[in-house]
Amino acid sequence: MRTQLFVLLAATTAAMLAERLDSRAPAVAAAVLYAGSIALGLHIARRRARTHWQAHRAAAELLKSLAWQYMVHGGPFHSRVPHPEALFEERLEARLRELRKVGWVDPRNGPATRGAGQITPMMRAVRSKPFEVRRDIYLRDRLLEQQLWYKRRASQARRAAALWSSVTALLTLLALTAAVLRALGLLEGWDLTGLFSTAAAAGVAWQELRRHRPLTYAHSLVEQDLDTLRVAMTTTVAESGWADAVAEAERLVSPQHSDWLGTFGR
Numbered sequence: 001m002r003t004q005l006f007v008l009l010a011a012t013t014a015a016m017l018a019e020r021l022d023s024r025a026p027a028v029a030a031a032v033l034y035a036g037s038i039a040l041g042l043h044i045a046r047r048r049a050r051t052h053w054q055a056h057r058a059a060a061e062l063l064k065s066l067a068w069q070y071m072v073h074g075g076p077f078h079s080r081v082p083h084p085e086a087l088f089e090e091r092l093e094a095r096l097r098e099l100r101k102v103g104w105v106d107p108r109n110g111p112a113t114r115g116a117g118q119i120t121p122m123m124r125a126v127r128s129k130p131f132e133v134r135r136d137i138y139l140r141d142r143l144l145e146q147q148l149w150y151k152r153r154a155s156q157a158r159r160a161a162a163l164w165s166s167v168t169a170l171l172t173l174l175a176l177t178a179a180v181l182r183a184l185g186l187l188e189g190w191d192l193t194g195l196f197s198t199a200a201a202a203g204v205a206w207q208e209l210r211r212h213r214p215l216t217y218a219h220s221l222v223e224q225d226l227d228t229l230r231v232a233m234t235t236t237v238a239e240s241g242w243a244d245a246v247a248e249a250e251r252l253v254s255p256q257h258s259d260w261l262g263t264f265g266r
Contacts, residue, residue: 013195015193057103062095063118068142070119071126072134074246079239085119092118107265113157131239139234146253147226164203171200175245179200192251218258223251 069075070088077084091220100106126137175196182193207213229249251257 052094053098055102059096059099059104061255062099063092065254066092067118068138069246069250071123072138072242072246073127073131074138074243075250076243076247078243088119131242135233135242139230143226143230143249144234147223147230150219150223150226153221154216157212157219160210161207164207164210164212168200168203168207171196171203175200179197183229215258222252222258243256 070077070084071133073079076087076091081087096104096106102228127133131139175193178192178196194219229245229252233245233249
């Protein structure tokens with residue numbers, strides 16, 4: 001998408017030059033660039049790399065979440081469940097079957113790497129530890145790590161949003177200045193209004209594509225919710241309510257939750 005925006009901007013520049021220069025070269029360049037933009041659009045429409053990437057990311061996050069819940073007796077893998085490994089296999093394979101429908105390709109070879117075969121000795125060792133140890137491991141290595149990650153991402157998205165908003169505002173101001181000068185007869189020859197307007201539109205399109213503001217909103221909310229939950233799980237959540245608290249934490253850090261919050265940050 002970024003490449004297509006730059007190609008369109010270059011085509012607009014070439015078209016503007018074609019109006020002012022006594023040469024066919026800019027016009028030919030503009031035609032080639034516009035054709036290239038169309039070709040890029042068709043290529044992007046057919047390519048499913050983004051979809052595949054999202055499916056594999058979802059599979060990785062799913063496995064990570066189930067592994068943590070299994071290790072610390074969270075969610076459905078609470079201390080009273082009779083066969084946690086069988087439940088782990090059932091939940092994992094059921095979710096992966098859904099992901100296969102949207103492009104996930106199973107890289108595992110043989111039954112030993114499927115279902116319960118994904119449970120490592122370290123996961124079993126953590127699950128066998130006392131509640132206090134499991135709690136501290138989860139709060140330190142999962143919840144705090146995720147909280148800091150969302151805090152960093154919110155900060156990055158905020159800086160990117162500010163940068164691109166400034167660039168777009170500057171380009172819009174330049175377009176306005178060029179239009180006023182041309183209307184007053186102070187700018188003859190080159191029509192820079194169209195060029196600056198196109199560049200500003202490309203900046204707006206890039207912001208929409210990257211979703212800087214929605215991501216800032218979503219990641220900030222998740223970071224705040226995780227901080228509140230981490231304090232509660234450290235101080236007030238007893239072992240009887242631990243499984244539900246872990247399930248809530250995993251819901252907060254799921255990509256689906258962030259995407260849902262992002263729809264309200266526009």
